Amino acid sequence: MPVSSPPTPAPLSPPAGGPPALRFDTVSKTYRSGQVKALDQVSFDIQPGEFFGLLGPNGAGKTSLISILAGLSRASGGSVSVLGHDVVDDYAEARKRLGIVPQELVFDPFFSVRETLRIQSGYFGVRNNDDWIDELLLNLGLADKAHFNMRQLSGGMKRRVLVAQALVHRPPVIVLDEPTAGVDVELRQTLWQFIARLNREGHTVLLTTHYLEEAEALCHRIAMLKQGRIVALDRTSELLAGRASTMLQFKTDAALPVSLRDQSRITGRIVQIKAHDATEVEHILATLREAACPVEDLEIGRADLEDVFLEIMQGAHA
Structure with a gap:
C-alpha cells in the first residue's frame, strides 16, 4: 500500500543573526x-x-x-x-x-x-x-x-x-x-x-x-x-x-537484457532505469522489444531523492 507524502514545510526564512542552531x-x-x-x-x-x-x-x-x-x-x-x-x-x-x-x-x-x-x-x-x-x-x-x-x-x-x-x-x-x-x-x-x-x-x-x-x-x-x-x-x-533525470519505470516478470541489467534498479517486479533524454528512452524501449521482454504499467517521470542519493553514494569515494 503506498504511503502518502508528509506535509510540505513552510519556506525557509533567512536567520536573523546570532549563532547557528x-x-x-x-x-x-x-x-x-x-x-x-x-x-x-x-x-x-x-x-x-x-x-x-x-x-x-x-x-x-x-x-x-x-x-x-x-x-x-x-x-x-x-x-x-x-x-x-x-x-x-x-x-x-x-x-x-x-x-x-x-x-x-x-x-x-x-x-x-x-x-x-x-x-x-x-x-x-x-x-x-x-x-x-x-x-x-x-x-x-x-x-x-x-x-x-x-x-x-x-x-x-x-x-x-x-x-x-x-x-x-x-x-x-x-x-x-x-x-x-x-x-x-x-x-x-x-x-x-x-x-x-x-x-x-x-x-x-x-x-x-x-x-x-x-x-x-x-x-x-x-x-x-x-x-x-x-x-x-x-x-x-x-x-x-543538479542530478535528477528522466526515470523509466515498469513491471516485468522476464529477465532484462544484459545491456540494461547493470544500469537498472530492480525491486521485485519493479524496474527503474535512468535515461538522460527522449532518445535514450526510445533506445531502452527498443532494446526491451528486441529482447521480447514484456512490460506492464510503464511510467516515465523525474528521478527522486532516492535516485540522487544512490547516484551520489555510488560516485563518492571516501
Whole structure:
C-alpha cells in the first residue's frame, strides 16, 4: 500500500543573526585506538528555523555524530555547539536547548505516560507543565493513553512517548534519529504534521531517516555522509535539479537484457532505469522489444531523492 507524502514545510526564512542552531566544526571520531575512523573532519552549520536532513547508508557515521551532539560520546577532534553552547564545555546549557528522539525504545516501566513526561520536565527544571503535556499528548495521539503504564503500550505508542519526552521542555532544536523506523502510517502522518508545525513556529529540526521520500518532502537542506565524510551538502531543490533525470519505470516478470541489467534498479517486479533524454528512452524501449521482454504499467517521470542519493553514494569515494 503506498504511503502518502508528509506535509510540505513552510519556506525557509533567512536567520536573523546570532549563532547557528547547530555547528559541527571539523568533527572526527575514531575507535579502537584510532584504527576505526567513524567521522573524518565533518563540518557544517544548521541555521535557526531550518529543517535539515542528514542522510547516509548504515555505518556512514550518522549515529556517531548524533551521539557526540547528545553528549553520549566524545569527539576525537573538533567541536559541536548548540546555539553557541559547546556540548562539552557548556553541556548543561547545550542540553537545555536540545530535544533528541533516539532510535532505540528506551522507557521506564514503572510510570504512566503522564508521570514519565512530568519527570522528564523536572529534569530540565520545568514546573507547572501540564498544559504543554496535554498538548503533546493530544497532538501525538496519546491523550487516551495518559494514565497507561509504559509497559502496557505497543511499540508504536512507546515511540510516540519518546517524541513527547524530547519535546516536553520546549527545546528550540529538535533531533529526530530514525523516528519512523518500523512504525505505522498513522504515526508517521501524525508525527510529521506536528513536527512541521513546530518547524513553522521557529524550531530547528535535524532529521536522520532511511525513508528518503520523507527527507525530500520535509527538509530544506540535506547533507549526505559516506564513510564518515560529507559527500554532498545543498538545498534539497538544488540536489534534485543538479542530478535528477528522466526515470523509466515498469513491471516485468522476464529477465532484462544484459545491456540494461547493470544500469537498472530492480525491486521485485519493479524496474527503474535512468535515461538522460527522449532518445535514450526510445533506445531502452527498443532494446526491451528486441529482447521480447514484456512490460506492464510503464511510467516515465523525474528521478527522486532516492535516485540522487544512490547516484551520489555510488560516485563518492571516501
